[in-house]
Amino acid sequence: MRTIDLRGRALSPSELLSAVPRASAARAAALDTARELVAAVRRDGEDALRDQATRFDRVEGHALRVPQAHIDEALSGLDGDVRAALDEAIARVRAGSAAQVPEPRDTEIEPGAHVRQRWQPVARAGVYVPGGKAVYPSSVIMNVVPAQVAGVRSIALASPPQRDAAGRVHPTILAVAGLLGINEVYAIGGAGAIGALAYGVESLGLAPVDVVTGPGNNFVASAKRVVAGDVGTDAEAGATEILIAADETADAALVAADLVSQAEHDEQAAAVLVTTSPELASAVESALSEIAVATRHAERVAAALAGPQSAIVLVDDVAAMESFSNAYGPEHLELHVADARVAADRYTNAGAIFVGPATPVSLGDYMAGSNHVLPTGGQSRYASGLGAYTFLRPQQVIEYDAAALAAVADRIVALAEAEALPAHGDAVRARQR
Known part of the structure; x- marks a missing residue:
């Protein structure tokens, strides 16, 4: 895996977006x-x-x-x-x-004026x-x-x-x-x-x-x-992604195993480690050299890890690690950091967040009860994973009685006139006769 060293650099949001590893040409x-x-x-x-x-x-x-x-x-x-x-x-x-x-x-809203919210x-x-x-x-x-x-x-x-x-x-x-x-x-x-x-x-x-x-x-x-x-x-x-945010408390063997677990999906899979610890980065590289060659899909894993979409990223501190992850917006985010549960609140952009060393992505793939169909390519910055809500449409059902309509009729007419849509007001006046 290549190494991207961002230490000693104060990057703007746009510069962070440019720094994240992506296989943009393939997409x-x-x-x-x-x-x-x-x-x-x-x-x-x-x-x-x-x-x-x-x-x-x-x-x-x-x-x-x-x-x-x-x-x-x-x-x-x-x-x-x-x-x-x-x-x-x-x-x-x-x-x-x-x-x-x-x-x-x-x-x-007031007596006789109801707005019902339903999900269809x-x-x-x-x-x-x-x-x-x-x-x-x-x-x-x-x-x-x-x-x-x-x-x-x-x-x-x-x-x-x-x-x-x-x-x-x-x-x-x-x-x-x-x-x-x-x-x-x-x-x-x-x-x-x-x-x-x-x-x-x-x-x-x-x-x-x-x-x-x-x-x-x-x-x-x-x-x-x-x-x-x-x-x-x-x-x-699309092609799967894992980003692991890790500090010096992380277990390098677990980090390496989880990177390989996603790299085995496809040659285009993205496996990214962002860390504040050069020592951990080195230990993960060593562990990868052993684990990646021993797995069943070693050739596929090697291609994914060597691709432009995969990297080890070095940053100065915890804040920079969080900023990098939020700019990347990974499909799967694993937190191998001290106080991971507290830290999770600061990682806002991810399809799903896996907190602590006992919560690997593999758990979410099968048995966590969460959904493994998640946004890739940075879309987690504005989109969610698959859920029941994907198949639901929020609808508002509005029902006013005559008295409730009469209470706001003059205000509707005033706004309709202000927007040069007098027929809107006329439709309300027709009900006041």
């Missing part, structure tokens, strides 16, 4: 490609999806809409220990998601579950359970066809869909899948959705940007 290229792939699906439908499956997944002739028999077969063949773990994860995420659904509220679920959601270099049954849970908790009645799931499974969706992903009662599943992947969910494919019986969610690579994340405005999307959950 720009992904957006151009995603735009082309989505446009092809919107124009050519199933033909484009089959062409993209041949090009990117290297499968042909497979069932794009997954038969129920495939889901049933996958569920019946699910390993017992894996099913127990999935059941536990489902229960925990369901509990965590339930806390994200606000109660409706009725505000009485979208009618239909499309969820994407990646299936390239790794398999993510946990992402089925993280997408589907919050949608169900929010009250979404129609959910379509898309995941790439697997070449070594005759073009079927990975059986563990299908099994989790079965566990959650999802029977509308499509063996389609990448940016094209996002386009298919957003715009529909009539020949497959795939109706357009209202919201598209789910993690993926940079092409999937970019495709969400392409369809945004035509459908709702969650934040762009």
Whole structure:
């Protein structure tokens, strides 16, 4: 990993943003490609999806809409220990998601004047579950359970066809869909899948959705940007990121292990350590040299750690460490610092914050009860991770009786005249006769 030394420099917010490690060229290229792939699906439908499956997944002739028999077969063949773990994860995420659904509220402005606040679920959601270099049954849970908790009645799931499974969706992903009662599943992947969910494919019986969610690579994340405005999307959950903020109290072996745990996702994964301790930085480098070569996906990890998106960043003090992290806005933030719980209040920009040495990102990936579909690329500075609220629309329902309207009629007329919109006032006067 390269080292970025920011010690002895007082950086402005814009300079901090320039200093954070990013693979910006890869993201720009992904957006151009995603735009082309989505446009092809919107124009050519199933033909484009089959062409993209041949090009990117290297499968042909497979069932794009997954038969129920495939889901049933996958569920019946699910390993017992894996099913127990999935059941536990489902229960925990369901509990965590339930806390994200606000109660409706009725505000009485004055007697006879009410504004009710309610949160209405979208009618239909499309969820994407990646299936390239790794398999993510946990992402089925993280997408589907919050949608169900929010009250979404129609959910379509898309995941790439697997070449070594005759073009079927990975059986563990299908099994989790079965566990959650999802029977509308499509063996389609990448940016094209996002386009298919957003715009529909009539020949497959795939109706357009209202919201598209789910993690993926940079092409999937970019495709969400392409369809945004035509459908709702969650934040762009692209190639994974971890930023570890650590001081001299941190355990270098744990820090290194957690950097590797995210780097194994993909060559584009970002693994960043920001620290006030040169000694810790050196110890982490030593630990990485041992751990990274011994892991199963050593080649992938090495590429991620050597990429422009990964670095060890040295800063002068705790305040500089906090400022750097908040400028970066990581998907996953781990705090390996003294008094981490107190420090967490000062780290404001992150998809999710993992506090203390016993709370690794791996916990959040599976069993914490939090959601692992989180914003990447700095979007946590203004966007949140996936939750039940992603599928909810706040609505205000206004109800006044005649007396309550009469009480403010003159003020409405005055403002309408001030804005040169007299018909607004006339609509109120018509009710005063």
